[in-house]
Amino acid sequence: AAASSGGLVAYADSGSDAAVQQPQLPPRKKVVVLGTGWGGTTFLRNLDSRLYDVQVISPRNYFAFTPLLPSVTSGTVEPRSIVEPIRRVLEKKGGEIKFWEAECFKIDPQSKKIHCRSNVGTNLEGNGEFLVDYDYLVVAVGARTNTFNTPGVVENCHFLKEVEDAQKIRRSVMDCFERASLPFLNEEERKKNLHFVVVGGGPTGVEFAASLHDFVTEDLSKLYPSIQHLVKISLIEAADHILTMFDKRITNFAEDKFGRDGIDVKTGYKVVKVSKDDITMQNPATGDISVPYGMAVWSTGIGTRPFVVEFMKQIGQANRRVLATDEWLRVRECDGVYAIGDCATINQRKVMEDxxxxxxxxxxxxxxxxxxxxxxxxxxxxxxxxxxxxxxxxxxxxxxxxxxxxxxxxxxxxxxxxxxxxxxxxxxxxxxxxVKFLPATAQVASQQGQYLARCFNKMKDAEENPEGPIRIRGEGRHRFRPFRYRHLGQFAPLGGEQTAAQLPGDWISIGHSSQWLWYSVYATKQISWRTRMLVVSDWTRRFIFGRDSSC
Ligand code: FAD
Ligand code: MG
Ligand code: MG
Ligand code: MG
Ligand code: MG
CATH class of the missing domain: 1.10.238 (Recoverin; domain 1)
Incomplete structure (x- = not known):
C-alpha cells in the first residue's frame, strides 16, 4: 500500500506474510539494514531471518570483495569475479528478505523512519523517494574517500573504493600507454603520460602501486617495448614512512623493495593541489614542487558520509568525526539504531568514568x-x-x-x-x-556483522531473561557480552609474488610463502563457491597467459 504524502511516497509494509498466515503471532519486528558491503552482508548472512521482517537498502545491488580491488586494476582478477549479487545472497536465506536498490539520505530517529531515494530511475513518482519505518535499524553504509578538501582531487584523481573505480583505473592505465605510443608526441609528453602517481602510503595505496608495477614489468613492457623505459611510478606519503600501521620490519622491507623496483617513494610530502596536468606537493625542506603526471590515484583515508554527519548532528554527536556506538554496537541515545563497520566507531567505556x-x-x-x-x-x-x-x-x-x-x-x-x-x-x-580504536577493515566490519546477527538471533530470549552475565553497571544490565574484536592478522601484498603478513602474536612473515598464504586465505574468504571458482581461475589464467591488456 503506497500513500502519497507531500511529494514523498510513503511505503507502508506492515502486513508481513507471517502475520497473515499465523494470526495468533504478534507481527515480527522490522529490521532495516543499510548497506550491502562487508558489515551489512555478513549481518544478513548470519541473521535468523524467520524472526524478523527484514528489509535491505543499498544503492549497490551486490556485495564486492574489496581486498581484491587492487587486483582488478591490473586485470589479474576480473570485476565479475569479486562481486556477488545481493539478491542471490538473500535468496539463500529462503527469500524472506526484501531488497530495495536505493540510497538512504536521512534518518529520523524520533519517528523511527528513514528517507530513501531510488537510484534506478528518475522517471519515478516523487523523484523515487520513499519512507521506510523500522523497529531496529542497522547502519552499515561504510565510508567515503577523504580528499581533505584538496583542490582538484575530485576532478582529476581516481579513487579506489568501488568496483567501477577499479575498472576506470584499468582503462586509464591502458589509455596512458596508448597515448604515450602515439606518433606525434615528444619524449617529454610520453614521459608525462607514463608517470603514474599514487597518493597515500597506506595498505591500499601500497598494494595498488605494487600491482601496477607488476602489470607494467610483467606484461606491458613486452607489449610496449619502445616506451617501457619511460614509465615511472611515484608513491607519495605525508608521514615519514609508508605502511605505518604495520610492524617496523614490514615497513622497512616494503620501502627497500619499492626502492629496488624503481618505485619512487616520496615520504614527508603532502599533496596540496592537483590540476589536469600537474600534481603539486609540499615538503618543509623543498617548498612546493609540481610534477607532470599521466594518471593519479588518491587513497589517503576515509571520511564520514554526509547523511551520517547530519544524523550525528541530530543525536548530539556533532563534535565527533565518526558515529559512535557503545560496545554492543548500539548508537547512543538512539533507540533501536545500531552501526557497524567503517561508518562507526566503538566508544569504549573508560574505567575511570565508572x-x-x-x-x-x-x-x-x-x-x-x-x-x-x-x-x-x-x-x-x-x-x-x-x-x-x-x-x-x-x-x-x-x-x-x-x-x-x-x-x-x-x-x-x-x-x-x-x-x-x-x-x-x-x-x-x-x-x-x-583503550584501542579498531581499524577500518573488512575484518572488523564482518566480525561486527556476525556479532550483531547473533545478538539479534537471541534478542527475544534476552528480553525474557534480562539478567545478563555482566554485572557491573555502566548503563544497565546486559544479556550479551560486549563486542570483542579478534585480530586474525593483516597482509600487505608488495608485488613480484611477495607479500608481508603480520599475524597475531607479532608473528611476521615476508616473501613468497606469505604470498601463497595470501592466495589461500583470499580464496577461502570468498562468499560463494561461484566467486571462489572465478577468482581461482582468474589467478590460474594470469599464471599461464599473463594479464589481459585490452580495454
Ligand atoms: P562497505 O563494505 O564499504 O559497504 C558499505 C555499503 O553501504 C555499500 O554496499 C554501499 O553501497 C552502501 N551505501 C553507501 N551509502 C549508502 C546509503 N546512503 N544508503 C544505503 N546504503 C549505502 N579490509 C581488510 O580487512 N583487508 C583488506 O585486504 C582490505 N583491502 C581493501 C582494499 C581496498 C581497495 C579498499 C577500498 C578497502 C579494503 N579493505 C580491506 C577495507 C574494507 O573494504 C572496509 O573496511 C569494509 O568494506 C568496511 O565494510 P562496511 O560494511 O563498513 O562498508
Ligand atoms: Mg556494509
Ligand atoms: Mg564491501
Ligand atoms: Mg569502524
Ligand atoms: Mg570491603
Missing part, C-alpha cells in the same frame, strides 16, 4: 575498602566490560590484579591489603591508556 560504581559493586561487605579477594570476585566482569584492564596488566607484565593492588600500596604490605576508594582509583588510573 570507578565509583565499580568500587561500590565490588565492596560486597560495605566496609568502604576492597580486599584483593573482593576485587578478584568481580574481575571476570571487569575484564569483559573493560578489556583495557587486561591489556594494561599485560603491557606492564603483571600477573593479575593483586600485582596492581600491591603496586598501588607499595610493596611492603602483602596479604591483608585493603584499598580505599582513593587507592583503588590510583591503582587503575592508567588502565584507560590501553
Amino acid at each position: 570507578i565509583s560504581e565499580i568500587f561500590r559493586v565490588a565492596d560486597k561487605d560495605k566496609s568502604g575498602t576492597l580486599t584483593v579477594k573482593e576485587i578478584q570476585d568481580i574481575l571476570d566482569d571487569i575484564y569483559v566490560r573493560y578489556p583495557q584492564v587486561q591489556l594494561y596488566l599485560k603491557s606492564k607484565q603483571m600477573n593479575g590484579i593483586a600485582d596492581l593492588v600491591r603496586s598501588a600500596k607499595g610493596d611492603a604490605e602483602k596479604e591483608s591489603v585493603e584499598l580505599n576508594i582513593e587507592e583503588f582509583k590510583k591503582a587503575l588510573s592508567l588502565v584507560d591508556s590501553q
Whole structure:
C-alpha cells in the first residue's frame, strides 16, 4: 500500500506474510539494514531471518570483495569475479528478505523512519523517494574517500573504493600507454603520460602501486617495448614512512623493495593541489614542487558520509568525526539504531568514568575498602566490560590484579591489603591508556556483522531473561557480552609474488610463502563457491597467459 504524502511516497509494509498466515503471532519486528558491503552482508548472512521482517537498502545491488580491488586494476582478477549479487545472497536465506536498490539520505530517529531515494530511475513518482519505518535499524553504509578538501582531487584523481573505480583505473592505465605510443608526441609528453602517481602510503595505496608495477614489468613492457623505459611510478606519503600501521620490519622491507623496483617513494610530502596536468606537493625542506603526471590515484583515508554527519548532528554527536556506538554496537541515545563497520566507531567505556560504581559493586561487605579477594570476585566482569584492564596488566607484565593492588600500596604490605576508594582509583588510573580504536577493515566490519546477527538471533530470549552475565553497571544490565574484536592478522601484498603478513602474536612473515598464504586465505574468504571458482581461475589464467591488456 503506497500513500502519497507531500511529494514523498510513503511505503507502508506492515502486513508481513507471517502475520497473515499465523494470526495468533504478534507481527515480527522490522529490521532495516543499510548497506550491502562487508558489515551489512555478513549481518544478513548470519541473521535468523524467520524472526524478523527484514528489509535491505543499498544503492549497490551486490556485495564486492574489496581486498581484491587492487587486483582488478591490473586485470589479474576480473570485476565479475569479486562481486556477488545481493539478491542471490538473500535468496539463500529462503527469500524472506526484501531488497530495495536505493540510497538512504536521512534518518529520523524520533519517528523511527528513514528517507530513501531510488537510484534506478528518475522517471519515478516523487523523484523515487520513499519512507521506510523500522523497529531496529542497522547502519552499515561504510565510508567515503577523504580528499581533505584538496583542490582538484575530485576532478582529476581516481579513487579506489568501488568496483567501477577499479575498472576506470584499468582503462586509464591502458589509455596512458596508448597515448604515450602515439606518433606525434615528444619524449617529454610520453614521459608525462607514463608517470603514474599514487597518493597515500597506506595498505591500499601500497598494494595498488605494487600491482601496477607488476602489470607494467610483467606484461606491458613486452607489449610496449619502445616506451617501457619511460614509465615511472611515484608513491607519495605525508608521514615519514609508508605502511605505518604495520610492524617496523614490514615497513622497512616494503620501502627497500619499492626502492629496488624503481618505485619512487616520496615520504614527508603532502599533496596540496592537483590540476589536469600537474600534481603539486609540499615538503618543509623543498617548498612546493609540481610534477607532470599521466594518471593519479588518491587513497589517503576515509571520511564520514554526509547523511551520517547530519544524523550525528541530530543525536548530539556533532563534535565527533565518526558515529559512535557503545560496545554492543548500539548508537547512543538512539533507540533501536545500531552501526557497524567503517561508518562507526566503538566508544569504549573508560574505567575511570565508572570507578565509583565499580568500587561500590565490588565492596560486597560495605566496609568502604576492597580486599584483593573482593576485587578478584568481580574481575571476570571487569575484564569483559573493560578489556583495557587486561591489556594494561599485560603491557606492564603483571600477573593479575593483586600485582596492581600491591603496586598501588607499595610493596611492603602483602596479604591483608585493603584499598580505599582513593587507592583503588590510583591503582587503575592508567588502565584507560590501553583503550584501542579498531581499524577500518573488512575484518572488523564482518566480525561486527556476525556479532550483531547473533545478538539479534537471541534478542527475544534476552528480553525474557534480562539478567545478563555482566554485572557491573555502566548503563544497565546486559544479556550479551560486549563486542570483542579478534585480530586474525593483516597482509600487505608488495608485488613480484611477495607479500608481508603480520599475524597475531607479532608473528611476521615476508616473501613468497606469505604470498601463497595470501592466495589461500583470499580464496577461502570468498562468499560463494561461484566467486571462489572465478577468482581461482582468474589467478590460474594470469599464471599461464599473463594479464589481459585490452580495454
Ligand atoms: P562497505 O563494505 O564499504 O559497504 C558499505 C555499503 O553501504 C555499500 O554496499 C554501499 O553501497 C552502501 N551505501 C553507501 N551509502 C549508502 C546509503 N546512503 N544508503 C544505503 N546504503 C549505502 N579490509 C581488510 O580487512 N583487508 C583488506 O585486504 C582490505 N583491502 C581493501 C582494499 C581496498 C581497495 C579498499 C577500498 C578497502 C579494503 N579493505 C580491506 C577495507 C574494507 O573494504 C572496509 O573496511 C569494509 O568494506 C568496511 O565494510 P562496511 O560494511 O563498513 O562498508
Ligand atoms: Mg556494509
Ligand atoms: Mg564491501
Ligand atoms: Mg569502524
Ligand atoms: Mg570491603
